[in-house]
Amino acid sequence: MPANIHLKDVAALVGTELGVSRWFTVDQTMIDRFADATEDHQFIHTDPERAAAETPFGGTIAHGFLTLSLLSAMNFDCVPRIIEQTMGINYGFEKVRFMTPVKSGARVRGRFVLDEARFRGAGMVTIRYNVSVEIEDERKPALTADWITIIQFDPKDRPEDV
Template identity: 75%
Template sequence: MPQEISLKDVPGLVGTVVGVSDWITVDQPMIDAFAGATMDHQFIHTDPVRAAAETPFGGTIAHGFLTLSLLSAMNYNCLPKIREQTMGINYGFEKVRFMSPVRTGKRIRGSFKLAEARFRGAGMLMNTYEVTVQIEDERKAALTADWITISQFDPKDRPEGV
């Protein structure tokens, strides 16, 4: 996939995987920082000794929302930039499913399939991605989501006929 594409190229990519991110290591300092930012200090995330003794995980696990929040970093890492885009907006999710816990120290990456791309208004392109966050060396995904983003652009750059 090229690092940069044009608005007119986006509709032709629907149905294809448009990016797979680099691996990100989810370590205890990252989990602890997220716990502090969200005030979610549940022991399964922040107490390795207790989590090892009292959970089936063998230690601490990442917050599901931490894994979800890393989609932004994964997106920037692997999706082609739209040449005409002036701003990107996170519109939301249709569906998020936390499939498997991410154990501390594991590496994850995102795979982005463009499910839909439609022009809205004079200067917006709404993209829906089917995202899967994989856990290295594990069969089951950490999460799946349908993520909707908006690419804003100058209306004069809108391709003809769309």
């Protein structure tokens, strides 16, 4: 997949895997910083000794929302940029499922499939991704989601056939 694509080519990519990101390591420092930012200090995330003794995980696990928040970096890492884009906006999720806990020290990566591209108004296209976050050496993904973003562009760049 090229690093950059034109707006006129987006619709033809529906159903295509746009990219797989590099691996991101989710270490205890990242988990602790996320706990501080969100004020979620539940022991399964922040206390390695207690989590090893009292959970089936063998240690701490990342917050599901931490894993979800990595989608932006993963997207930026591998999904082609639309050349005519002036701004991208996170619109939200239709569905998010946390399938497998991400253990501290694990590596994760995102896989992005373009599910829908719908032009709205003169200068916007709504992009829906089917995304999964894989955990290295795990059978099931950390999460699956239907993620919607809005790409804004100058109306003069709108393809004529949409």
